[in-house]
Amino acid sequence: xxxxxxxxxxxxxxxxxxxxxxxxxxxxxxxxxxxxxxxxxxxxxxxxxxxxxxxxxxxxxxxxxxxxxxxxxxxxxxxxxxxxxxxxxxxxxxxxxxxxxxxxxxxxxxxxxxxxxxxxxxxxxxxxxxxxxxxxxxxxxxxxxxxxxxxxxxxxxxxxxxxxxxxxxxxxxxxxxxxxxxxxxxxxxxxxxxxxxxxxxxxxxxxxxxxxxxxxxxxxxxxxxxxxxxxxxx
Amino acid sequence: xxxxxxxxxxxxxxxxxxxxxxxxxxxxxxxxxxxxxxxxxxxxxxxxxxxxxxxxxxxxxxxxxxxxxxxxxxxxxxxxxxxxxxxxxxxxxxxxxxxxxxxxxxxxxxxxxxxxxxxxxxxxxxxxxxxxxxxxxxxxxxxxxxxxxxxxxxxxxxxxxxxxxxxxxxxxxxxxxxxxxxxxxxxxxxxxxxxxxxxxxxxxxxxxxxxxxxxxxxxxxxxx
Ligand SMILES: [Zn+2]
Numbered sequence: 001x002x003x004x005x006x007x008x009x010x011x012x013x014x015x016x017x018x019x020x021x022x023x024x025x026x027x028x029x030x031x032x033x034x035x036x037x038x039x040x041x042x043x044x045x046x047x048x049x050x051x052x053x054x055x056x057x058x059x060x061x062x063x064x065x066x067x068x069x070x071x072x073x074x075x076x077x078x079x080x081x082x083x084x085x086x087x088x089x090x091x092x093x094x095x096x097x098x099x100x101x102x103x104x105x106x107x108x109x110x111x112x113x114x115x116x117x118x119x120x121x122x123x124x125x126x127x128x129x130x131x132x133x134x135x136x137x138x139x140x141x142x143x144x145x146x147x148x149x150x151x152x153x154x155x156x157x158x159x160x161x162x163x164x165x166x167x168x169x170x171x172x173x174x175x176x177x178x179x180x181x182x183x184x185x186x187x188x189x190x191x192x193x194x195x196x197x198x199x200x201x202x203x204x205x206x207x208x209x210x211x212x213x214x215x216x217x218x219x220x221x222x223x224x225x226x227x228x229x230x231x232x233x234x
Numbered sequence: 235x236x237x238x239x240x241x242x243x244x245x246x247x248x249x250x251x252x253x254x255x256x257x258x259x260x261x262x263x264x265x266x267x268x269x270x271x272x273x274x275x276x277x278x279x280x281x282x283x284x285x286x287x288x289x290x291x292x293x294x295x296x297x298x299x300x301x302x303x304x305x306x307x308x309x310x311x312x313x314x315x316x317x318x319x320x321x322x323x324x325x326x327x328x329x330x331x332x333x334x335x336x337x338x339x340x341x342x343x344x345x346x347x348x349x350x351x352x353x354x355x356x357x358x359x360x361x362x363x364x365x366x367x368x369x370x371x372x373x374x375x376x377x378x379x380x381x382x383x384x385x386x387x388x389x390x391x392x393x394x395x396x397x398x399x400x401x402x403x404x405x406x407x408x409x410x411x412x413x414x415x416x417x418x419x420x421x422x423x424x425x426x427x428x429x430x431x432x433x434x435x436x437x438x439x440x441x442x443x444x445x446x447x448x449x450x451x452x453x454x455x456x457x458x
Contacts, residue, residue: 011429015403015410043436050435051404053385059287059296066300070282070307074274077311081269084315 001029006040010047146212150174150220153205165223166197170206172215182221252324253280259323266314274311277323282307284406285331291401292335294390302338306331325415328408332398332416339394381443388438396431403428 009030034041150170169178179201209218253276256262265273285306290299309330317326389397402408402416414424 008429011432012425014432046436046440047432050385050388050432050439053381053439054389054400054404054435057291057382057385057389059290060299062283062286062303063300066286066303067282069304070278071275073304073307074278074311075271077308078269078271078274081267081311081315083269085268 001026001033003033003037003040006030006033006037007043010040010044013044014047014051148210150209150218151207152220152222153207163224164193164197165221166201167219167221168201168206169217169219170208171217172208174206174208174215176201176204176206177217260319263314263317263319263323266317277310277314277327278307281310281324281327285327288328288331288401288406289335291389291405292332292394292398293338298338302331302334305338306334309334321415325412328402328406328412328416329418332402336394336398384439384442385435387442388435391438392431392434396427396434399424399427400431400435404432 009026013027013030034044150168153174165182167180167182168176171177179197206220208215209220210216253259253262256265256273256276262273262276266277282303286299286303289302289306290296293299293302306327310327313330317323321329392400398417399413402413403410408416410421410424410428413428414421417424417427419427
């Protein structure tokens with residue numbers, strides 16, 4: 001154990017609770033070295049003297065006026081904190097009260113509001129039950145109020161004397177896109193007849209079908225019975 | 235020498251009731267939070283003299299100790315609501331005191347350096363007033379005024395970081411753990427600050443006393 005080592009441990013040795021600061025195993029060698037080394041024991045003595053000099057420094061007793069003003073401050077601050085605590089409690093109470101009154105306010109109108117909402121739902125579903133969009137089981141379905149079928153505006157060319165029927169597909173602009181002969185009609189389905197029919201349809205004006213007022217495409221059945229006797233069915 | 239020490243012993247290691255009249259510190263803390271005036275009085279009763287003494291030892295001008303003590307308790311009272319008790323009340327109050335004293339020293343150093351020279355002997359004279367205290371130990375009597383002013387100078391020249399560690403240990407007799415809590419540093423740092431603080435004080439004292447009379451101090455350098 002050299003002097004440098006010893007001096008670094010002297011501070012810890014000064015403290016009463018030096019256990020842990022200077023290991024038990026080193027305490028005896030330390031004291032032995034101090035007993036033998038003049039320099040180190042002098043160093044230790046000086047440290048002791050420093051501590052005693054420190055403790056000998058007088059401190060002033062607390063003046064009475066300081067104690068008095070501290071007490072006044074304590075009283076003031078305690079009152080302030082109480083006010084703060086009271087305010088907090090009051091605020092909490094108010095918030096509870098407000099939520100309670102909102103609750104009470106809502107209760108009388110809760111049943112009418114729920115009833116109103118329920119009846120609105122029921123009425124809406126009653127109205128909307130019939131609404132199935134523009135889905136149609138058959139192209140010949142009777143149109144609903146919200147959907148109309150194409151209709152013929154004007155026939156510009158004669159077809160024939162024969163009685164024929166034809167299904168015409170009319171686009172949203174009222175033009176004929178396609179046609180077909182329905183089952184059981186158009187007995188004299190000849191190429192001559194077709195040419196005539198096509199010419200005729202080409203110069204026929206239709207009103208397009210509508211859905212919710214918007215023009216759309218759709219089928220229409222046209223029957224040519226005889227000259228200038230035309231029957232149009234949706 | 236320290237009249238208030240008898241009634242306000244700082245050690246507190248013994249399990250003696252630290253808060254007479256209170257079931258425990260937690261209860262006192264709760265009462266402080268709710269603004270109970272008795273709790274405020276108990277806190278003052280327990281800490282006002284220790285804080286006043288601690289502050290005197292940490293600052294250079296004892297005339298400022300009263301102001302600093304008031305600042306300390308103002309902060310304590312204002313913040314007691316947010317004090318959650320991670321440390322003991324003692325550690326917390328001492329921490330505020332050390333910080334306030336340090337702020338005062340800095341402020342003092344910045345703004346009032348010029349005034350120091352005006353009353354150079356004031357400290358010494360004030361100390362003379364309290365020397366007639368019968369509670370002094372026989373050892374204290376062996377230290378004359380020269381020593382007292384020497385240790386005063388040494389303390390004033392000591393880095394405040396080391397000074398607070400040494401004061402808390404040697405004068406307030408806090409444990410290393412308590413000092414670590416007050417200064418908010420590790421135990422190792424506390425140890426090293428105390429060691430270096432004491433060593434600085436020793437050197438400063440030796441330098442002051444050497445040329446004068448040599449109170450048993452050996453002038454030769456430590457040879458090994
Ligand atoms: Zn040695």
